Amino acid sequence: MEYRRFGSTNLNLSVFSLGLMRCLSSPEIAIATIDHAIRAGVNHVETARGYGKSEEYLGLYLNSPTAVPREKIFITTKLPPTSGSSLMAEWIDQSLANLQTEYIDCLAIHGINTEQHLQWVSEADGCLAAIQTAQKLGKIRHLGFSSHGSLALILQIINTDLFAFANLHYYYFWQRNFPAIALAQQKDLGVFIISPIDKGGRLYNPPEVLQKLCQPLTPIEFNDRWLLNQQQITTLSFGVSCPAEIDLNRLQQKSVTATDILPQQLENIEQNLDLHGRNILKSDRCSQCNLCLPCPETINIPEVLRLRNLAVGYEMTDFGQYRYQMFENAGHWFPGKKGDRCTDCGDCLPRCPEKLDIPSLLRDTHQRLNGLPRRRLWENE
Ligand code: SF4
Ligand code: SF4
Incomplete structure (x- = not known):
């Protein structure tokens, strides 16, 4: 140790x-x-x-x-x-x-x-x-x-x-x-x-x-x-x-x-992961820059789309569902609304450097990851 x-x-x-x-x-x-x-x-x-x-x-x-x-x-x-x-x-x-x-x-x-x-x-x-x-x-x-x-x-x-x-x-x-x-x-x-x-x-x-x-x-x-x-x-x-x-x-x-394991080998794994995600997600990849915020509906756009990146890019759907289902169920521990709350107001669109169709991606994420709501493991505070 x-x-x-x-x-x-x-x-x-x-x-x-x-x-x-x-x-x-x-x-x-x-x-x-x-x-x-x-x-x-x-x-x-x-x-x-x-x-x-x-x-x-x-x-x-x-x-x-x-x-x-x-x-x-x-x-x-x-x-x-x-x-x-x-x-x-x-x-x-x-x-x-x-x-x-x-x-x-x-x-x-x-x-x-x-x-x-x-x-x-x-x-x-x-x-x-x-x-x-x-x-x-x-x-x-x-x-x-x-x-x-x-x-x-x-x-x-x-x-x-x-x-x-x-x-x-x-x-x-x-x-x-x-x-x-x-x-x-x-x-x-x-x-x-x-x-x-x-x-x-x-x-x-x-x-x-x-x-x-x-x-x-x-x-x-x-x-x-x-x-x-x-x-x-x-x-x-x-x-x-x-x-x-x-x-x-x-x-x-x-x-x-x-x-x-050499630092170079570690770097290679990082590069493989990054490249794989980019190849799968293509032009739907959220770069996590956070520039789209704030959303008037308080949707945590980057976090919703991060979970989509992981579910689509690395098949981490189980993890994505676990986290996504905490939106609107865990107060200040996991703030923000779910993707289906998007009203298509369009405020976020000009701020996204990746020119993502954010409302469509939010709805897609909701479909993939929403299910029964989850709460945190411990809740007695
Ligand atoms: S289009 Fe949807 S996600 Fe974007 S700011 Fe408006 S409500 Fe929020
Ligand atoms: S601005 Fe676009 S790329 Fe950046 S976090 Fe928001 S949705 Fe993702």
């Missing part, structure tokens, strides 16, 4: 971090899963108040006979933004009690997804005041954030200089947040990539064409390497529900860091 400095926190984290979002079936299974991951070299475990009983289960692990000493494991937990400091102070104490620990290594404000959330964090007597008090008391060591918001909002959050690390979405198949990753590096924030396998394209269940294009790597390995080749990225999360789901080969692969 490779370890990297987590930005200005100066923590030395394993390049893979265990996320507990799915590890909720029983305390025994959670403890066994954490134990198994730690034996594989993982030293960073991520939980959140919103992930069911996962804080409590991690607390049980920390106090179990098999636990490594507290100073050998780094814990991130996440609490949502709130307008008042007293509620945040209560939540912090509750997390410490759940985790049965004296301190939280990394507290992330979970989902600064809107301007209002950021305002709650930064206003006088907002939730930051409680966090700073907890930091002075030694209850929290480092503060970070996660965001599913716009790139502009994420850049604004980083530029507040309040945070030592960022939990971000960024994958080969979704590179919109690259400027945020670059700014995080410039400001020495640790970078934690959220869910690269699942949100990065459901890469555990790749279509045949994708498997072929990524050879000699699997799509998961390709995405891991593509991410970890960027030195500004510290760690990638992996979420499992039991010890058997931990892919030891992946965690321990020397490959991730390198020697058995």
Whole structure:
């Protein structure tokens, strides 16, 4: 296992971090899963108040006979933004009690997804005041954030200089947040990539064409390497529900860091993927420039068409349906309306440098990807 400095926190984290979002079936299974991951070299475990009983289960692990000493494991937990400091102070104490620990290594404000959330964090007597008090008391060591918001909002959050690390979405198949990753590096924030396998394209269940294009790597390995080749990225999360789901080969692969595949080979895979997508999509390919926005119907045009790019270009229909069906069902976690809301007003058309017939492509995407609505895996925030 490779370890990297987590930005200005100066923590030395394993390049893979265990996320507990799915590890909720029983305390025994959670403890066994954490134990198994730690034996594989993982030293960073991520939980959140919103992930069911996962804080409590991690607390049980920390106090179990098999636990490594507290100073050998780094814990991130996440609490949502709130307008008042007293509620945040209560939540912090509750997390410490759940985790049965004296301190939280990394507290992330979970989902600064809107301007209002950021305002709650930064206003006088907002939730930051409680966090700073907890930091002075030694209850929290480092503060970070996660965001599913716009790139502009994420850049604004980083530029507040309040945070030592960022939990971000960024994958080969979704590179919109690259400027945020670059700014995080410039400001020495640790970078934690959220869910690269699942949100990065459901890469555990790749279509045949994708498997072929990524050879000699699997799509998961390709995405891991593509991410970890960027030195500004510290760690990638992996979420499992039991010890058997931990892919030891992946965690321990020397490959991730390198020697058995040359950078040129990695570049070749990238080129193959890019070329294949362009050849299949032809003049219907959305280049993800975002220039079509805003849409008066608040359709997230680039994201809808990204899902179409993936479904048509790489047969990633399963992933496309999974994400598309979250529009209009997941609030600020996945904003924007579905493609069938287009009124043909035409506002976006002159702004598209690819001259795409956006309304037709949106309707086509809706037909391909719409189905029963989905919600997020955890929803109790
Ligand atoms: S044509 Fe459709 S997608 Fe384009 S701006 Fe109008 S409503 Fe939005
Ligand atoms: S302007 Fe055109 S190419 Fe750019 S994101 Fe919008 S639809 Fe895609």
